[in-house]
Amino acid sequence: MVKNSLIHFFYAGFFFVLVCNCAGKEAQAVSEEQQRKDTERPNIEQAQKNNRQDQNTASTREKVSRVLTAAEIPSELRKKIEENVSNSDSNAFLFQLDRILKNTDKYLRILVDKQHALPPDYEPDDLVDLQYKSYRAGITDPMMLRKKAETALEEMAAAAKASGVTLVVSSAYRSYEYQIGSFERWTARLGPKEAERVSARAGHSQHQLGLVVDFGSLNNNFADSTMGKWVTANAARYGFSLSYPRGYEDITGYAWESWHYRYVGEDLVGFINSWFGGIQQYTLRFIHEWEKD
Ligand SMILES: [Zn+2]
DSSP: OHHHHHHHHHHHHHHHHHHHHHHHHHHHHHHHHHHHHHHHHHHHHHHHHHHHHHHHHHHHHHHHHHHHHHTTOOHHHHHHHHHHHHOTTTOHHHHHHHHHHHOSOGGGTOOOSSSOOOOTTOOOSOEEEOTTOTTBOSOSSOOEEEHHHHHHHHHHHHHHHHTTOOOOEEEOOOOHHHHHHHHHHHHHHHOHHHHHHHOOOTTOOGGGGTOEEEETTSSGGGGGSHHHHHHHHHGGGGTEEEEEOTTOHHHHSSOOEEEEEEEOOHHHHHHHHHHSTTOHHHHHHHHHHHHHO
């Protein structure tokens, strides 16, 4: 009797193990099938994504090259940019460009030069008076800048003062009407050819943006002055960029003006210095062509 019971128990146990084992295998097979589907789906999605990215990268690379050509960027700078753009691990150039283009204030990056004018009626709507500021020169005409440029200038002037340097602002916003008179005065004084080198026709002056500051003496002795050296070394930290550097008259259309700085913001000044050798004109031309393309 005991023996029979033991045999029954043994068979029952065997059967139980068999059933469990089969069920287990079946469950395992189902989960493997599911797993395969799960891993396959993201693979397809990933492949589609990679494909899109490849296409984007290829067309972006083509656009970069096309725009570099249109903007007449010198070959050395061009090579550096093209190398960065084709390096999928880096792409610092495109990342920085994207940030600049996303800035809703297009006047920070707008190209204003001999060929590209602002509309006669363009007048910034956030001009603030520079009266009673420590950096203001003793001129009776009101001097104004756009709020964000004025805020940056204020910070820069405070930092300069902490280093024992007093910034003197000699000129800031100039209206379209003011520029008409100014260009006429320069033409009468120097003749039309020289006037073009040192002065802008109405609409073609960066000063109409309300983002430009002329420092100090308005001559190139400024470059070697204590103030000039401080501004050269520190302006970029506050978003200011030198518009008409020495030796670039053929590019900018203007004789060297060591005193004329345009506020472009920290993103753009970083971009100018990282990729375009510090030449604002190249950078703004590139961005102009990029947005047109
Ligand atoms: Zn100026």
